[in-house]
Amino acid sequence: MVNSKLSQGNKKRDELAIFGGEPIRKTMIYYGRQWIEEDDLRAVMEALNDDLITTGPRAGAFEEMFADYVGSKEAVVVSNGTAALHAAMYAAGIKEGDEVIVPTMTFAASANCVVFQGGTPIFADVKDDTLLIDPEDVIRKITDRTRAIIPVDYIGQPCDYDLLNEIGEKHDLMIVADACHSLGGEYKGLKVGTLADMSVFSFHPVKHLTTGEGGMITTENAELAAKMRSFRTHGITTDHKLREEQGTWFYEMVDLGYNYRITDFQCALGMSQLQNLPSRVRRRQDIAKRYHKAFSSLDAVRPVSVREDVSHAYHLFVIRLDLNLLKVNRAEIFQALRAEGIGVHVHYIPVHLHPYYQNNFGTYRGQCPVAERSYEEILTLPLYPMMNDVDVDNVIEAVEKVMLAFQR
Ligand SMILES: Cc1ncc(COP(=O)(O)O)c(C=O)c1O
Numbered sequence: 001m002v003n004s005k006l007s008q009g010n011k012k013r014d015e016l017a018i019f020g021g022e023p024i025r026k027t028m029i030y031y032g033r034q035w036i037e038e039d040d041l042r043a044v045m046e047a048l049n050d051d052l053i054t055t056g057p058r059a060g061a062f063e064e065m066f067a068d069y070v071g072s073k074e075a076v077v078v079s080n081g082t083a084a085l086h087a088a089m090y091a092a093g094i095k096e097g098d099e100v101i102v103p104t105m106t107f108a109a110s111a112n113c114v115v116f117q118g119g120t121p122i123f124a125d126v127k128d129d130t131l132l133i134d135p136e137d138v139i140r141k142i143t144d145r146t147r148a149i150i151p152v153d154y155i156g157q158p159c160d161y162d163l164l165n166e167i168g169e170k171h172d173l174m175i176v177a178d179a180c181h182s183l184g185g186e187y188k189g190l191k192v193g194t195l196a197d198m199s200v201f202s203f204h205p206v207k208h209l210t211t212g213e214g215g216m217i218t219t220e221n222a223e224l225a226a227k228m229r230s231f232r233t234h235g236i237t238t239d240h241k242l243r244e245e246q247g248t249w250f251y252e253m254v255d256l257g258y259n260y261r262i263t264d265f266q267c268a269l270g271m272s273q274l275q276n277l278p279s280r281v282r283r284r285q286d287i288a289k290r291y292h293k294a295f296s297s298l299d300a301v302r303p304v305s306v307r308e309d310v311s312h313a314y315h316l317f318v319i320r321l322d323l324n325l326l327k328v329n330r331a332e333i334f335q336a337l338r339a340e341g342i343g344v345h346v347h348y349i350p351v352h353l354h355p356y357y358q359n360n361f362g363t364y365r366g367q368c369p370v371a372e373r374s375y376e377e378i379l380t381l382p383l384y385p386m387m388n389d390v391d392v393d394n395v396i397e398a399v400e401k402v403m404l405a406f407q408r
Pocket of ligand 1: 213
């Protein structure tokens with residue numbers, strides 16, 4: 001059944017082979033994927049053989065190891081990046097009537113977490129060159145009700161945190177970095193995870209390290225960390241470890257929380273993956289370098305700009321099409337690359353354009369013009385550390401072939 005579905009997918013792709021002849025790849029290369037090695041499997045198996053398989057000692061050990069890696073005082077592990085954003089909004093005290101400024105060029109979860117707490121996300125436009133949140137638009141959108149800003153390190157490039165922290169201090173706003181794309185990145189020599197009041201990470205399989213599903217929040221503030229630890233387990237103040245230490249059945253639910261716990265075998269995978277993180281980030285950066293070099297000679301392709309004060313973690317590699325130089329739109333380029341076996345994607349549809357936000361928060365087309373225009377031009381190419389040099393060559397060759405075929 002599965003196989004026949006897969007072969008149907010391939011047939012569709014062959015039918016799409018616009019240029020005739022063989023596609024560059026017979027099997028699709030996806031835009032991102034996990035890399036699981038023997039060490040990872042061993043670590044997970046060992047954890048599964050222990051008594052405690054839900055949140056146990058490995059959760060704390062993973063938190064410590066992660067905090068050590070980014071250089072933060074605290075790290076709080078949860079079940080996924082969306083839960084991490086939600087916990088951060090809870091700890092920041094976001095409630096009904098509060099506004100939180102979020103860039104529109106992001107995954108919906110960056111804004112949804114505000115709604116979970118009863119707040120209102122206010123969408124900021126992005127800068128035309130980097131597609132990162134535009135600090136000037138942030139300033140324009142601050143009101144008496146604004147409580148926080150969630151800058152998103154879109155595709156792996158850290159935002160301008162000096163500027164954003166300055167805005168935060170001046171207007172008494174909390175800065176919660178959505179760093180789900182930028183683990184392993186740096187800003188002015190400082191690691192992502194230490195640049196804001198709280199920084200949020202995701203361990204989804206396409207991210208820099210995976211636990212299947214998983215998330216983490218780092219902070220310097222022990223009080224915020226304690227709130228999030230309670231929030232991830234029903235708003236209960238003592239966790240399993242504390243109860244064991246005290247030898248007591250007693251616990252108190254002090255606030256409404258959720259079950260956002262992660263399992264110990266996922267944390268075992270996380271720790272094992274974290275050991276390989278630096279080399280995998282370097283591999284992402286090397287692939288990106290090859291893409292930058294190859295595409296610099298294609299007039300109709302522009303990469304998203306990279307500032308000099310960052311080390312880009314390259315979660316994704318996004319190109320921008322110069323539609324004036326092409327005979328077709330982005331959708332046709334997308335289909336042509338898919339037909340060549342290149343699993344391109346689009347990150348993202350600006351969040352304020354989603355029906356949910358238009359219907360419930362009155363957002364509208366025209367509200368964030370730079371993001372809306374950029375959305376028509378962007379295309380995500382495959383980029384993940386396990387890609388070999390032939391895979392990278394195939395992507396470059398396919399982009400060159402398609403651009404040449406469609407240029408004016
Ligand atoms: C920018 C951004 N924020 C938040 C999330 C949510 O993370 P998760 O999928 O782990 O819930 C994602 C996930 O893709 C993301 O890309």
